[in-house]
Amino acid sequence: MKRILAIVLVAIALFAVPFTRPAFAGNAAKGATVFNANCAACHMGGKNLVNAAKSLSKADLEKYGMNSVEAITTQVKNGKGAMPAFGAKLTAEQIDDVAAYVLEKSEGGWK
Template structure:
């Protein structure tokens, strides 16, 4: 009986960990520095000075499908519309850190 329970628990553990996405290991503190140096001119306080409705506030990020690290990384890397691409100015790690910072601030309502 112990063997069966052990096998079942092991199976559950393997199944659980096999389908959990990898941790997003970015550094929001470093992202804040990169944000201040590269993004704040258009996005001070989470706003968007070019297109006000497309701010970095949580509700706007959710509305436009950008409330995830992957989506923010793609937006910053490739740019879109009025936003320039930062792939040649920033390293991938810096962009990941900015994404972590933006998500953290969005969750805190940029306070």
């Protein structure tokens, strides 16, 4: 009985894994479009017009623990402080794309 249960669990795991989203699934090129339409008003050029100390520079992202897709995705989805939540406005894919774009641009100094 334990062997059958183990086989069933392995089969489920093998079947489910290909359908999970990868942790870094964002498309930075698509993210640029979403960023320009939704984020650039406050974050043009990687700046932060509301709180200048919390820009989208690589150093600030690292300083505030926002230097991962997961952290940026959570921030964009749920908002925080003066930043509004975009979880109801953008799809999960769009949010992943924005996160990829922000990380890519921060690596290049927003040039």
